[in-house]
Amino acid sequence: MTTTRRKFLSSISMLAASTALPLSSFAFGKTSKLKIVLVGTGVRGITFWGKRLLDTYPDILEFVGLCDSNASRLAYAKEYIGADCPVFSDFTNMVKKTKPDLIIVTTKDSNHHEFIIKGLEMGCDVLTEKPMTTDEDKCQNIIDAEKKSDKKLIVGFNYRWSPYATKIKELIQNDAIGKLVSVDFNWYLNTYHGASYFRRWHGEMASSGSLWVHKATHHFDLLNWWINSEPNEVFAYGDLEFYGKNGPQRGANCRSCDFKNSCEFYWDINKDQFTKKLYVDHEHVDEYIRDNCLFREQIDIYDKMSAQVKYTDNTILNYSLTTYSPFEGWRVAFNGTKGRLEAWQDIPYHKTSTITEAEKHAKEMEQTQQEESYVESIIVHKLWREHETVAVNMEKSGHGGGDKRLHNKLFVTPETPDDFDRTAGLRDGAMSILIGIAAHKSIQEKKPISIGDLTDLKPRKVRK
Structure with a gap:
């Protein structure tokens, strides 16, 4: 177990190939499994970086914490992944309490940088879902954070x-x-x-x-x-x-739209049970609507x-x-x-x-x-x-x-x-x-x- 975990941690230096470091640069903890936390419990987070990891590599890794601002969706995510770990609304508190080896970031793109930078500053290696971030200033801040840290960032290109x-x-x-x-x-x-x-x-x-x-x-x-x-x-x-504004007709979302019988893009989100359970059942908490109108003015x-x-x-x-x-x-x-x-x-x-x-x-x-x-x-x-x-x-x-x-x-x-x-x-x-x-x-x-x-x-x- 310890050897397997050591091999995983060594891969971080190879994945961060632009600044390759000797294996001695990475801390190898005392536990036999790699300790992982996940922040952001959307579809990519709970499937590819959640359930698939735990189902495929249970002898190599364990989730020690899950984090999201939506407590209702967070509870569903824990159940779906099958993780036996605490859940957190506060990222910093999660990292302090769980002391993970690896932080996986699967939040909204525009705040990837917050968790990447904080994770590196708190002494953890970080893996982020693509894209790394959304503008040049946030990109520079991530670059600066990795330079100051003895830890590394992996970007999940597949x-x-x-x-x-x-x-x-x-x-x-x-x-x-x-x-x-x-x-x-x-x-x-x-x-x-x-x-x-x-x-x-x-x-x-x-x-x-x-x-x-x-x-x-x-x-x-x-x-x-x-x-x-x-x-x-x-x-x-x-x-x-x-x-966006080019559409001939629009509504608040597909479920409540007056044009659902005539719009070729009408999508009944409630027919997709996984999407309903992951998003619709928890939208009362943060008002994240998954079936917004394609022709809304905000696009x-x-x-x-x-x-x-x-x-x-x-x-x-x-x-x-x-x-x-x-x-x-x-x-x-x-x-x-x-x-x-x-x-x-x-x-x-x-x-x-x-x-x-x-x-x-x-x-x-x-x-x-x-x-x-x-x-x-x-x-x-x-x-x-x-x-x-x-x-x-x-x-x-x-x-x-x-x-x-x-x-x-x-x-x-x-x-x-x-x-x-x-x-x-x-x-x-x-x-x-x-x-x-x-x-x-x-x-x-x-x-x-x-x-x-x-x-x-x-x-x-x-x-x-």
Whole structure:
């Protein structure tokens, strides 16, 4: 038990690879299991960072505290996770009383920084759900806090760990298309998943930093990792043209709306028992409404976005995010000096899908142990040759198999070398959000934004 716990704690130094430290830099306590606390009991917190951890690694870790400002939801979270631990409304009090080895932060994006910084100051390693934070000032404060602390921050990027994303990395790394020149990346959110962001706090800039940060941080992290360089300059366009004030009709929320019989976006939250039990049953405490109207006036984020990013190695990225597509999926194309690599996920015209668009996001978020397997393709087309189709064995649930692989790296095989450098620390978290932050500033100021002007992290030509 103690050896396993020691191995886990050593992984923090590897995950924080931008500032790798010797193993002696980390404190190894006397208990046999890793002591974890969780702050923020929304869906991602209680499923991926809660129940799945406890169900999968009960001999390695234990929850010693759960924290949330909503006491009613907190009680449900404890029951759902199956944790035998005290609950707290005050974060500082929880950390003082439980003395955890690791703090997991899964609160609203705009206050991630509060718990990250306080956790580091109180002598704990911290793992935060993406995005690390929402603006450059909070980002700088986190950077400063880690510098002052002898502890480290992990950012929970999971897409890197899917077999499909890893195969793309392997092909580029092995010089399949030569030196990268440019990348085209297009992400499509459908009218189920995409719309869900506009129902919640994510639709308001002050809470999420916009989908440039909350959603695109996933994409920018993948791109930084695939390209193996860091962003230098960003120019972007964006607007709100579909959701929010653009809607033809609106109500307080779906349950009470007068237009529920005519609105194509009507969603009966009470039919989803898990969501009802997690949110509706506790909204009387903090008035967090999960089925807000998509067309409410308070929405002020963008619903269409396009950016051009120049990397320090001179690679140019063309990126776009659509939030009301009829289907959910993505495409990426890498142009190199020796050829071109094309990859995609969930494009319905490429093959017949076995699930509907309504089911797609739920399937991706599942944390089941038995995953449906199938094969996807990547195209490698070298100059003056016929293209080659590379087959990749795939999984649908858990973000394409990335979720469980990230957990296994953290808790089971932290000391095993990784040829694809999938580990992510503070610098990775910062560089992914800084692209989105710069994109938002570029739209507002109508000019290119230098990444190096946002914080004291200066972009490197090679990522690590």
